[in-house]
Amino acid sequence: MSQINVGIIGFGTVGVGTVQLLLKNADAIAKRIGEPLVIRKIADLDTKTDRGVAVGKEVLTTNAMEVIDDPRIDVVVELVGGLDKAREFILMAMEKGKHVVTANKALLAEFGREIYCSAQAAGVHLGFEASVGGGIPILGALQGGLAANRIETLVGILNGTSNYILTGMTRNGLSYEKAVEQAVKLGFAEDPPTLDVEGTDAAHKLTILLSVITGIPIPFKDIYCEGIGSIGLDDIGFADNFGYRIKLLAIARQGDGWIEARVHPAMIPKDHILANVNEAYNAIYLEGDFVGANLYYGLGAGGRPTASAVVSDIMDVARKMLQGVKGPVFSPGKNMSPLQAMQIRPMEELTSIYYFRFSALDSPGVLSKIAGILGDHEISVSSVIQKGRKDKGAVPVVMLTHEALERNVFKAISLIDRLDIVTDKTVIIRVEEGFPNGNA
């Protein structure tokens, strides 16, 4: 073997970043793996637009099958995104014995089991570092330098767009709508940024992280997912009063015989290192039984950071090829068995601290009525703020609870929301104090 031949399907932002990297750092890459990486074919429906990279015309094609069928190509890089086409390309490439590198988180979250098993069956390598956290090499860390640990807790800020929006609300006092508008204008969000603000993108990534941690693909649909759309500036302000910041968190926890997986906005102590991850940055905080608290931080999206992970994955595949290692060496597929299907604990069994913002009429007895219902459901209150009394209309009444059971919380709030004195749906935000402040 005197070189490793690469074919790329999808020549958008990440595709262009990947080609730029392969060209710019070609010498160093060849030195690090022992042989050069050569781009043989790039497929994209648009082969006309000038991307500002020096790629010969003969390399470009509009037909993905020219990449998949090319017998010279060793590694197929799937960067088209989306589900159907991408899935088809990857499965066909694997069938032809080609190793695959992909950045496609939605695909791995939805069809992970099929794709991991196909790699296993075909004996090919599958690299997907770029699917989580952009350039942050978190999947490599979990499978490599952290592999000896039982990962007990993982808390991630995995979606740059929603973090950018929440940062704008917190730092600049922008309303949710204004913050979204700004994020779209500056290119940090799609218009509309539905998958991002609803938590779907973060849940996709959490699915993949969990598959790597447990060795068992978790069904994406089992992951509880709640977005940031109901967070108001009021909540940001009250959080600040209580010493918290609001972040969209992806949380996984495992104990003996149970596993938790959920994506939702949460309040975390201001001085926790995760609370200080702002703008479009991503971070993964985790606790292993031996390593203790660890944090990994970097840009979670964008052509260049994502290309960093894609090309590092290609290098990893290339090294294994050159060493004669048959794939996949270590992938979620390896330990999979239908018998091991992992049961995610239902959300109603969660215990947490809760923040409630009630919209209540400013009349006597309101507090006692609300507190009464909470008490009936074994929810005890640790702090109350009642602010901004108006002559008429609703005022916010804000409460923090002690640890309570989610099932009870939702029962109580649904009763409270039916009270005449309550004028709007109560905002509920979970408070995460359960992971030690690594930096107290």
Place this chain on the structure above:
Amino acid sequence: MSQINVGIIGFGTVGVGTVQLLLKNADAIAKRIGEPLVIRKIADLDTKTDRGVAVGKEVLTTNAMEVIDDPRIDVVVELVGGLDKAREFILMAMEKGKHVVTANKALLAEFGREIYCSAQAAGVHLGFEASVGGGIPILGALQGGLAANRIETLVGILNGTSNYILTGMTRNGLSYEKAVEQAVKLGFAEDPPTLDVEGTDAAHKLTILLSVITGIPIPFKDIYCEGIGSIGLDDIGFADNFGYRIKLLAIARQGDGWIEARVHPAMIPKDHILANVNEAYNAIYLEGDFVGANLYYGLGAGGRPTASAVVSDIMDVARKMLQGVKGPVFSPGKNMSPLQAMQIRPMEELTSIYYFRFSALDSPGVLSKIAGILGDHEISVSSVIQKGRKDKGAVPVVMLTHEALERNVFKAISLIDRLDIVTDKTVIIRVEEGFPNGNA
């Protein structure tokens, strides 16, 4: 091969952590690599003390050669520390064809070239993740998920003890001496913590990081190293006034044809994510040409975090053995050549922003004399603070400069320190604003 046999030399804190981990997570480890890891022999001069781990008597020996000579043992784990004995054990083990895992940063910094070359010559694997940053898998990240990048900047808080001391001074207003005392009392520092506070330990780790980044062992003695002993509470306070925190930093930078490597205390902007790494935590901040700003954070010492890295290294070696991969696949040794000896840029060619604290008599004309000498050396001042006028005696005069050349700075300060109006050696602290605030 139906199991991987491990021998350990050194049964202190890290040795015990390693055995605890191998026992506690044995099932998961076996599942992850395909075969169990079995502890065959543990050598330590003290085989009597009960370490609270279930190890059979037949496993313990006072003779390290029983580990090195045991034909059953595949992987030798060196955890004795220090230079001479450790070096001897490792070289002998390699000669016998055994793979080696070590946490010994001093050894790799001082004798890295010899050890990397010996691994290469013997065709064995060498794992040393535990030598830098405790449980933080930074060496794996540099060789794996970041491998496609040119690492342009690396800034590390690599010594937990000095970080603990500086945190105590900053947060609790402790004097340097009190902070050291507390660190010793709470077990965060040896007594005296010379290697830590003088920067030697951080410089050892920076040497190893640079070897991995460049593929060429850097001579440890070429790395500039300055400790935290001259930092006073005054400096912590003035830094705060200017919007900075003081940290002991290990800094490496590379550009076209030049490389910088230095360990010294530095002021960094308070809102930089590195400024918020406190107590005994370590962090490595880096910038790659594609990945952008990344941060890795965790406990940099201690038996359990270090064991996390040691056992993950054993697992990595085990996987390679089971895959039939000959070692070393990727190590600083691979690209080494005397021709490539890397020249570290002399410190006098550094340009930086500087903080000066002069001890000057409170008499007319002091400021103009000092400023005059600075001006003669092309050092321009951006801020001045003169505080605490006393009836007689010296007052601190504090200045921040614009970018200046280190050579000029030391010339100017040596002239200033000879002035009659200057009563004590001027404190000089570099200010690092040159790495983008990843979290602005």
